[in-house]
Amino acid sequence: MSTILDGLSLGAIYALIALGYTMVYGIAKMLNFAHGDIIMVGAYAIFVTLASTNLLLALVVSILLCAVTGVVVEKLAYKPLRSASPLAVLITAIGVSYFLQGTAQLIFGSKSQPITLPSLGSIQIGNFQVELRTVITLGVGALLMVGLTLFVKCTRTGRAMLAVSEDKGAAQLMGVNVNRIIMITFAIGSTLAACASFFYLLQIPSVSPTLGAMPGIKAFAAAVIGGIGSIPGAMVGGVLLGLVEKICTSIPVLNPYTTAIEFGLLIVILLVRPIGLLGVRRREKV
């Protein structure tokens, strides 16, 4: 039971990161592999500001810094490549990822440093001690998912995003400012990354320049499992992957193969249902 709770908690973090991947992919049609490293930026922002102020302010600073980093990266690295081939953009994203890691290593050194966050305590549900952070992570994840879905469906900017996602050129002709929409998408994605970094630190209280790499890749897998581009899919994929990881770790025989099983799951799902669990098949127009 406690394994399942741990899995949900980890899954919720993956889900939050996956939401960012899926947002950016869904609208800008590019894989932002530097997304994991934005989380690292957020974590270091919390780490540095927490030393002098309280948690709430640290969270605000982290969100602002992540959003700015996301937008700047988009402006400097991705925007000039808007009409380049997807492969060029993908490789640039990997470059940005290394750039962010390298910069963090220059500033903070390669050693991991511990961080002390206030304990949130736990609550009693039936016979089980449930850590409050698990509940909050899941709750915030679900809330953001609903919020994002509503935002995309009901607001002007949201519908503009859908339009850009559907057809960039046509959207532009209809008077949508494509560059502005993509910038907003990156800002939202990076804000999600900042939230994810906070919950990540609650679970794993230590910062290092490479902390975003592995969760980033796993969250990417989660986004693909759920159906990349689909907001509820990211949530489902993330939670599923977190559960699989924790259950495998808790069974001694499977433990050494945990990562293999996780990515094996990705392959199986891609074979059986290439668009992901909740992905929407789009008919190519000829």
Added chain:
Amino acid sequence: MKKVLSLLLAALLIVTCFVGCGKETANEIFIGATGPLTGDASSYGNSVNNGAMLAVEEINAAGGLNGINLKFEMKDDKATAGDAATGYDSLMDEGMQISLGSVTSGSCESFAAKSVEDNLFFITPSASAANVIENRPNAFRVCFGDPDQGVLAVDELEKAGYKKIGAIYDSSDDYSSGIYEAFKAAMAEKKITYIEQSFDAENKKDFSTQVEALKDCDAIFLPIYYTEAGLIAKACVAKGCTAVLFGCDGLDGVADQIDATVTNKISYITPFDVNSTDEVPAKFVAAYKAKYNETPDQFAADGYDAIYAIYEAMKAANITDADIEASELCEAVKKAITDASFKLDGATGEMKWDASGACTKVPQIVEVN
């Protein structure tokens, strides 16, 4: 203009000639080594390098070896076997006569394989994998071997009389697995039961599952490095696990990874205690702090001791010729260091060596909190 340039170049050529000659006639014995000076493992290489340089300076300041100065140089191998082999070749070209081998086990394995052919004596400060010195008469080491630590840990755990013991190790790491395999065998021999948990390089951040499984243990054995140990200590706090955390020398540095919320008692086996009041370690720590303005870790102490081991052995062998060949020096030093009367009182305790190349010394238990 062209004439001036060519004159300058010619002059430079002549000067460099003399530089080369100067090296030939210098009254020095050249000690070479390779280690990671850049990259992920660079903290180990730099520590060993600093410790070794400090020892060389002390020895030379005190008059050297029978009037011969020591010269030490470490080539960067980025903790890779390939670069260690390249480093070995260029050190040999530069006239290496005796060596500290390599800092990390993987590199040292390739260094050692080459050194056997040249019969070059080396004493590695820190390459702890069992195979580095196996079947190599020219290979010695300062640190404990990995399996030794596993066996020592079982003795300590048995002595403390814990009822329920757990262990978490890194299945993807040679150091951790090396200790753990020996630990497992020794536990089986003593018929002590325990609960096994593991992790690997891809999953070494979140330890909630492992700690959950070991929640009721009195003691958890951690043959791992300090970063993960710090995270495990934190996971113990989150899970309300009060077990004593007990590890090996990889835990050196864990104090910086935990904070006041961690109430679990943490201790580890190590030959080097930075707070020791014994004469040699205390003197070493003070000198190191004065020179580098930082606290030495175990790798620095190992590097320091390795240089002194070479120095004392050469002194015992009464080496007076600075131009002695590597192979000849190897035979003399080997004989001296394995002699029953030879012992070194170093920063990592009192050490003796036998023909296997392994070092015998008394481990200490350091308590972190």
